[in-house]
Amino acid sequence: MKLPWKSDATSTDDTVDDAQTTDDASTDEARVELGKAKATPGKGRPTPKRREAENKRRGPVSPPPTTRAEARARKKALKSTMSKDERKQVSAKRREARLEQREKMMSGDEKYLMPRDKGPARRLTRDIVDSRRNFAGLFMPFAVFLIVAIMIPQLAVIANLVLLVFVVFMAIDSYILGRIVNRRVRERHPDTQESRFRLGWYAFTRAMQLRMMRAPKPLVKPGDKV
Numbered sequence: 743m744k745l746p747w748k749s750d751a752t753s754t755d756d757t758v759d760d761a762q763t764t765d766d767a768s769t770d771e772a773r774v775e776l777g778k779a780k781a782t783p784g785k786g787r788p789t790p791k792r793r794e795a796e797n798k799r800r801g802p803v804s805p806p807p808t809t810r811a812e813a814r815a816r817k818k819a820l821k822s823t824m825s826k827d828e829r830k831q832v833s834a835k836r837r838e839a840r841l842e843q844r845e846k847m848m849s850g851d852e853k854y855l856m857p858r859d860k861g862p863a864r865r866l867t868r869d870i871v872d873s874r875r876n877f878a879g880l881f882m883p884f885a886v887f888l889i890v891a892i893m894i895p896q897l898a899v900i901a902n903l904v905l906l907v908f909v910v911f912m913a914i915d916s917y918i919l920g921r922i923v924n925r926r927v928r929e930r931h932p933d934t935q936e937s938r939f940r941l942g943w944y945a946f947t948r949a950m951q952l953r954m955m956r957a958p959k960p961l962v963k964p965g966d967k968v
Contacts, residue, residue: 850958858944859958863927863934867945869968870923872960876949877915883952884908916946926968 824832847854850865858864891901920942927934927941948956962968 848957848959850961855958861934861936863931863936863941864944866927866930866968867923867941868948868956868958868960869962870926871919871945871948872953872956873962873964873966873968874919874949875964876919878912878919878946878949879952881908881912881950916942916949919945919949 843854847856852860859868888901888905891897891904920938923941923945924938927936953960
C-alpha cells in the first residue's frame with residue numbers, strides 16, 4: 743500500500759533492501775547446510791598406530807607348529823611357493839646362522855650354550871676339568887688298544903687284568919675330581935643349586951672326552967690355575 747507521504751523512489755528502495763536481506767539469509771543458510779554435509783563424522787575410536795594397521799593388513803599370524811609332521815608340511819608348502827634360487831638363498835642363510843651359533847657355543851657364549859652347560863657353576867667345572875690331566879681322558883684310546891689285545895688269545899688274560907686295573911685307577915681319579923669340583927664350586931658360588939652328584943657326573947663325562955672333542959672348547963690349558 744502506498745502512503746501519501748512516501749514517494750515512489752522510497753518504496754522502490756525498501757523493496758530492494760528487503761529482497762537483498764532475504765537473499766543474504768538464504769545464502770547463509772545454504773552455506774551452513776553445505777558445511778554440515780561436508781563435515782566428516784567422528785570415528786568414535788582412537789586412530790590405530792602404524793604397526794597395528796600393518797599387522798591388520800598382513801592378517802593374523804599362524805601359530806607355531808605343534809608336531810614335527812606339521813612343521814615338515816609347512817616347510818614343504820613354503821618351498822613349493824619359492825623358486826630354486828630363493829630356496830638356495832634361504833638354505834645358505836640357515837647354514838650360515840647354524841655355523842655362527844655353533845662357533846659362539848663352542849667359544850662358551852652363555853646365550854648359545856645347551857641347558858646342561860649353562861651357569862657359572864658349570865663353567866667353573868669345565869675349567870677345572872680342562873686344567874687337569876685326567877686319568878679318565880685316556881679311556882677311549884686305551885679301550886681301542888684293549889679291544890685289539892683281547893682278540894689275540896695269548897694276550898686276552900693280560901688285557902683283562904690291565905683293563906680291571908685301569909678301571910680302578912679311573913674310578914679313584916674321578917672321585918678325586920668330583921671332590922675338587924664340588925669344593926671349589928661351593929667356595930666361589932655358595933648360592934648354587936647344583937647337587938654334588940650332578941656336578942661330579944658332569945665333570946666325569948667331560949673328563950672322559952678327548953680334549954679336542956670337548957664342547958664347549960677348553961678355555962684353559964692343562965696346568966693353569968683355576
